[in-house]
Amino acid sequence: MNEIVLKPKDHTRISLEAEVITPDSFAGKSLDEIENMMLYQGNRSVRLKERFDVSGSPCDTAADLRIIIDGDAPRTKRVGEKMSCGEIVVRGNIDMHVGAEMTGGKITVEGNADNFVGREMVGGLIHIKGNALDYVGGTARGKMEGMRGGEIIVDGDAGDHVGNFMYGGVIKIRGNVGQSAGQHMRGKGTIIIGGNSWSRVGCEAADGTILVKGKVHLSTASLGYGCIGQVVKDPELGGDVIEGEFYELRADMGYEPKCGIAKVYASVGLNEHILPGGRTSVPRKGDMPVNRDMLPYLKIYHEEMIVKGGKK
Amino acid sequence: MIEEKENIVCPFCGCLCDDGVVKVEDNKIVGTRNLCRIGHKKFESAQHGRAESPRIRKNGELVPVTLEEAFDKAAEILVNAERPLFYGWSATCAEATQVGCELTEACRGIIDCTATICHAPSIEAIQDQGAPLSTLGEVMNRADLILYWGCNPMHAHPRHMSRYSVYPRGFFRKRGRKSRTIMVFDPRRTDTAKLADLHVQISPASDHMLVHTFREILNSYDVTHETVAGIPADAIRETMEAMAQHQWCILFFGMGLTQQMGKDRNIDVAIQLMHELNKYIGIRTTLMPMRGHFNVAGANITICSETGYPFAVDFSRGYPRYLPGETSAMDVLYRGEVDAMLNIGANPGTSFSNRALSHMAKIPLINIEPHNQQLLQISDVVFSPAMVGIECEGTAYRMDNVPIKLRKVVEPPENRLPDVVILTEILKRVKELKGKGA
Amino acid sequence: MDNKLYNLVTKEEKCYGCGNCVVACPVNAYNDPAVAGGKGPEQLDKVIMCVENGVIKILNMGLCKGCGTCIEECPDGAIGLEVNYTT
Numbered sequence: 001m002n003e004i005v006l007k008p009k010d011h012t013r014i015s016l017e018a019e020v021i022t023p024d025s026f027a028g029k030s031l032d033e034i035e036n037m038m039l040y041q042g043n044r045s046v047r048l049k050e051r052f053d054v055s056g057s058p059c060d061t062a063a064d065l066r067i068i069i070d071g072d073a074p075r076t077k078r079v080g081e082k083m084s085c086g087e088i089v090v091r092g093n094i095d096m097h098v099g100a101e102m103t104g105g106k107i108t109v110e111g112n113a114d115n116f117v118g119r120e121m122v123g124g125l126i127h128i129k130g131n132a133l134d135y136v137g138g139t140a141r142g143k144m145e146g147m148r149g150g151e152i153i154v155d156g157d158a159g160d161h162v163g164n165f166m167y168g169g170v171i172k173i174r175g176n177v178g179q180s181a182g183q184h185m186r187g188k189g190t191i192i193i194g195g196n197s198w199s200r201v202g203c204e205a206a207d208g209t210i211l212v213k214g215k216v217h218l219s220t221a222s223l224g225y226g227c228i229g230q231v232v233k234d235p236e237l238g239g240d241v242i243e244g245e246f247y248e249l250r251a252d253m254g255y256e257p258k259c260g261i262a263k264v265y266a267s268v269g270l271n272e273h274i275l276p277g278g279r280t281s282v283p284r285k286g287d288m289p290v291n292r293d294m295l296p297y298l299k300i301y302h303e304e305m306i307v308k309g310g311k312k
Numbered sequence: 313m314i315e316e317k318e319n320i321v322c323p324f325c326g327c328l329c330d331d332g333v334v335k336v337e338d339n340k341i342v343g344t345r346n347l348c349r350i351g352h353k354k355f356e357s358a359q360h361g362r363a364e365s366p367r368i369r370k371n372g373e374l375v376p377v378t379l380e381e382a383f384d385k386a387a388e389i390l391v392n393a394e395r396p397l398f399y400g401w402s403a404t405c406a407e408a409t410q411v412g413c414e415l416t417e418a419c420r421g422i423i424d425c426t427a428t429i430c431h432a433p434s435i436e437a438i439q440d441q442g443a444p445l446s447t448l449g450e451v452m453n454r455a456d457l458i459l460y461w462g463c464n465p466m467h468a469h470p471r472h473m474s475r476y477s478v479y480p481r482g483f484f485r486k487r488g489r490k491s492r493t494i495m496v497f498d499p500r501r502t503d504t505a506k507l508a509d510l511h512v513q514i515s516p517a518s519d520h521m522l523v524h525t526f527r528e529i530l531n532s533y534d535v536t537h538e539t540v541a542g543i544p545a546d547a548i549r550e551t552m553e554a555m556a557q558h559q560w561c562i563l564f565f566g567m568g569l570t571q572q573m574g575k576d577r578n579i580d581v582a583i584q585l586m587h588e589l590n591k592y593i594g595i596r597t598t599l600m601p602m603r604g605h606f607n608v609a610g611a612n613i614t615i616c617s618e619t620g621y622p623f624a625v626d627f628s629r630g631y632p633r634y635l636p637g638e639t640s641a642m643d644v645l646y647r648g649e650v651d652a653m654l655n656i657g658a659n660p661g662t663s664f665s666n667r668a669l670s671h672m673a674k675i676p677l678i679n680i681e682p683h684n685q686q687l688l689q690i691s692d693v694v695f696s697p698a699m700v701g702i703e704c705e706g707t708a709y710r711m712d713n714v715p716i717k718l719r720k721v722v723e724p725p726e727n728r729l730p731d732v733v734i735l736t737e738i739l740k741r742v743k744e745l746k747g748k749g750a
Numbered sequence: 751m752d753n754k755l756y757n758l759v760t761k762e763e764k765c766y767g768c769g770n771c772v773v774a775c776p777v778n779a780y781n782d783p784a785v786a787g788g789k790g791p792e793q794l795d796k797v798i799m800c801v802e803n804g805v806i807k808i809l810n811m812g813l814c815k816g817c818g819t820c821i822e823e824c825p826d827g828a829i830g831l832e833v834n835y836t837t
Contacts, residue, residue: 013648014395017629042394042651043420043628077638096638115637134637141636142439180577184440200520200574204581331789345802346790348767352804452788466825470768479773479823480788488786489774489823503825507770 001066001087004034004056006048008071008092014042015095016051019078021069023086023105027062034058062086063105069094072111080107083124099126102150112156116140121169123150131156134178137171138164147171147189151238160198163191166208170238182210182251185262190238196270202251207260210251211237213244216266231268247271314342321718322351323403323701325469326603326711327476339722341702348470355702355721363684363696365727374694379727383734386654386693387741389676393652395628396421399641400658400680402605405706405718406614408656408731413618413625415654415739418746420627422650424641425611426604426658427623432636433570434601435612435622437579444586446562446598447712453482457558457595460496461582462519462568463602466503472602473507477564484560493558495551497522498568512551515542517572523581526552530588556593563599570601603711606701607657610709645671654678656731657700661686680734697731698724706732756816757832758799760806764828767804771820771829775799777813799829 004026017040020026026034035049048054052069059065063085072092073079079095080088084103093111100119112130118137132154137147138161146165157175164180167187176195183200185191185208196214232248234241244267251262320332333345334355341359344352366382367374377385390396398416401409402425409425416423427435437443451458458477465472473479478489485491496508497519505511514522518541525540529552535545543551555561563586569578582599589597603609612622619625621634624641637643644650645668652675659681660672672690679691682699700706701718703725709715724730729737772778772785779786781796791797798813799806799820806829820829 014651015647015649040629042649044394141436141634144440179574183577200577203520203524203577204584331784333790343803345800346769347804348769348801349765349804350767352767356803466766466768470766474769474773475788479770481779481786488779503766506825507823 001064002057002059003066003068004031004054004058005068005070006052006054008069008073008076009051009053011072012041012051012075015075015077016041016046017078018048018076019081020048021067021076021079021088022081022083023062023065023067023088024083026058026067027065027086028060029058031056031058074114077114080105083107093130098128099124102126104150115159117154118147118150118152120146120148121150121152122148125150126152128152128154128156131175132158132173134159134161135164136162136173137166137169138162145186146184148187157195162193163189163208163210166191172238176214182208182262182264185210185251192238192240192242202262202264205251205262207262208251209237209263209265211235211242211246211265213242213267213270215270216264232265235265237265245269313337316345317719317721319719320721321701321708321716322347322354323606323699323708323718324351324354325606326609327469327472328606328708328710328716329471329475330716331475334721336722341722350470358682358699358702359722359725361683362725362728363681363688363694365696365725367694369692374688374691379729379737382693382695383737383741386678386695386738387745389652389678389693390415390419390421390654390738390742391745393419393421393676395644395649396652396654397641397644397650398423398654398656399660400426400654400656401611401615402426402608403657403700404731405607405700405708406610406715407706408700408735409611409614410618411732411735411739412656413615415735415742416625417627417630418739418742420630421652422624422626422628422639422641422644423615423619424624424639425608425615426663427608427612428636428640428642429571429663430567430604431570431601431608432623432640433576434565434579436576436636437583440576441580441583441587443583444590444598445600445712447714448476448600448710450598451477451562451600452480452485454484454560454596455482455562456485456491457493457495457555457561459561459563460494460498460504460508461563461565462498462570462572463564463566464498464500464502464504465564465602466507468566468604469602472564473504477562478507493554495555510551510554512543512547518542519569519572520574520578520581522548523578523585527581527585527588530585530592555589556595558595561589561595561597563597564602565599566602600712605657607708609711609713610707610715613709613713642668650675652676652678654680655687655691656680656735659685659687680731682728695734696728697734698728700731703728704730706730754811754814754816755834756814757834758808758811758814758820759830759832760799760808761828761830762805764826765805766826766828767801767806769801770823771806772797772799772801774819774823776817776819777815781813 037048066087069090074093077095078097080099085105088107090109096114097116099107102124103122104124106125108127113132115133117132118126139146148167149169151170154173158173158177160178162181165184166189170190172192174194179198180200182202185205189208191210193212197212199217246265249264251264314337320334321330332347335343481488494508495510496505497512499516522541586597616622619632624639626633626639676692678693680695698704778797784792
């Protein structure tokens with residue numbers, strides 16, 4: 001695999017828009033041509049060599065090309081936008097829209113990423129080793145179709161609106177997520193959350209699956225606890241079997257059944273607070289914030305659910 | 313001799329009451345009739361505390377200069393900027409916003425209006441869900457159920473209830489207040505709530521949950537909680553039943569819904585609820601945001617008609633782009649991306665976060681503002697224009713997006729030009745400078 | 751003050767100038783169609799009260815029959831009825 005290394009030179013406050021940094025547009029170009037590609041900064045345009053030291057071995061086929069951003073690029077937007085093959089490695093932080101609308105290939109970010117990771121992506125793999133901010137796998141404003149395929153893995157935490165308007169693909173967050181995860185999910189997408197989920201999980205979701213291994217904070221009454229009301233053991237989601245017992249719940253009772261049923265799986269062990277009379281335990285450090293106690297009002301009976309799940 | 317000028321439009325809040333009477337004596341406003349306390353104060357204090365006309369900051373002091381010099385300086389700042397921001401537009405006329413859009417395009421900057429920190433979530437939700445809207449005239453003639461959610465018109469839009477929504481007698485609502493039911497959803501016992509037939513005192517920041525519970529009931533699920541959002545389930549069922557007895561419902565909502573946790577998602581579900589009320593029960597239901605400034609709706613409409621997007625429009629590549637969160641005023645200031653700013657018809661000094669303000673203090677700031685305001689302390693070029701609706705004419709949009717022509721009441725003081733003229737002069741110079749550079 | 755059982759009293763410092771009382775008042779609405787539709791009064795000699803300089807002002811106390819509608823519509827008690835027992 002041929003590598004092209006871009007070393008960021010200096011940090012400017014005004015973001016660079018670097019949608020040309022993709023294997024597709026680098027393929028078939030000499031180093032000199034790559035150095036002279038245009039980036040946008042504010043209302044000016046700059047040559048790539050003014051912001052990055054370019055080295056490495058170019059090649060003709062995009063699929064054999066690996067672009068390495070060797071350092072921190074916290075103000076470089078749109079890296080890997082619309083890429084279809086090849087690989088991008090970022091050895092540091094990256095700004096918004098990394099891997100937006102990508103159709104294939106692989107992006108690895110070793111630091112953190114800003115908003116809109118994998119916005120409207122169709123295929124490929126994005127791996128964020130740090131944290132990601134809001135709208136992971138989401139949409140641009142006003143668009144009704146989010147992520148359609150591919151996979152996003154975030155090793156740290158993610159912000160709000162993970163998988164907004166998601167139609168397909170898999171998002172795996174190892175840490176906690178903010179509010180409204182999986183809101184407006186419309187297709188067969190899957191979101192797996194390793195940590196806790198802040199309020200409004202799966203609100204207005206018509207279809208799709210959300211699994212929360214940690215706590216589910218209830219600040220929407222519409223999580224249909226008791227509607228499906230069963231306990232599922234080791235569900236298979238996103239190609240993996242996830243160990244443990246989970247309540248299977250309906251995400252949005254307001255939605256008409258004909259749209260499909262969005263499901264939320266919440267782990268049995270950590271979600272006792274959703275049961276009648278259950279109080280949230282004292283929040284630990286790193287736990288999701290608990291600001292209001294709306295939880296003990298749910299009338300679901302743990303025993304009944306276990307029985308139902310057991311029969312299945 | 314006191315001259316009474318009739319049918320004056322009040323340029324204060326989104327109500328744009330057009331029946332005001334202003335008393336003028338020797339080009340001085342001495343009194344008003346029919347206008348509320350806020351509107352009266354706007355007219356009464358318009359001619360006091362005016363900022364001195366054009367000033368430029370030299371050696372840390374604002375020094376009075378000629379208009380020409382100030383125009384040149386402003387154009388120079390904007391031409392040299394890499395990412396200029398044009399913010400405000402809510403307390404000026406639609407014509408000025410039109411010129412502003414052209415100026416933004418010429419400078420390839422970002423144009424954003426004050427909606428970005430108030431009713432932008434409503435617009436975003438409408439983009440996602442669509443919205444059943446109506447005019448205030450329709451409300452007056454048809455509405456028999458009026459919901460005020462997260463807003464307090466008695467304080468913020470004092471004449472809203474008496475002029476447009478609750479008290480006037482309409483074609484189908486002949487007895488005025490007695491033909492209508494008022495419900496207020498607010499965590500506080502506000503003055504509006506005191507006038508309501510039903511005050512649903514929800515616990516703070518749980519509006520989303522309550523709207524969802526209404527939707528569950530409409531979709532024939534039972535409420536599985538004893539209490540939702542601080543309201544007993546029975547009371548919620550009864551509220552829903554009471555709502556279903558009506559024919560024509562309007563939801564007025566304010567900051568209480570748009571600027572709490574969830575932001576646009578709260579409006580999102582509210583629109584969904586309106587849709588389901590229309591669909592299942594057959595109550596004709598519409599909703600209307602309670603816009604604050606007199607022309608904030610107009611700023612959205614004008615920017616939308618000029619560029620295709622309602623606010624937060626980025627011209628940095630020569631064509632308009634829109635993505636709140638990336639191109640909205642607060643975000644670019646927060647990230648410190650802006651390197652020059654023009655503020656017109658707004659007072660970010662009282663509404664922006666400290667971090668945004670501290671960045672604004674570092675960059676050249678052009679301020680077009682008639683009165684002495686907090687932001688003058690960090691402004692580099694100051695213009696004091698004629699006030700739209702008091703000293704010059706212009707078009708403004710009411711909260712239901714109806715355009716209303718503002719009228720001139722008194723002559724502006726010397727050297728005060730209308731916003732449109734100031735912006736046109738700056739635009740002319742920007743185009744000259746850009747022409748030279750190319 | 752007119753020699754009547756009921757007198758309207760106003761507290762200007764409490765008034766928002768919202769005009770709820772002006773529009774709600776049945777006498778005003780009957781005498782001035784503009785008020786019935788929510789606007790400010792156009793015939794000042796035919797209405798009981800109007801909003802002047804941002805606060806409520808009683809114009810023609812003689813027209814008031816003391817029905818008390820205006821009091822119900824004021825959230826802040828800026829307008830009230832005084833009972834004149836001596837007459």
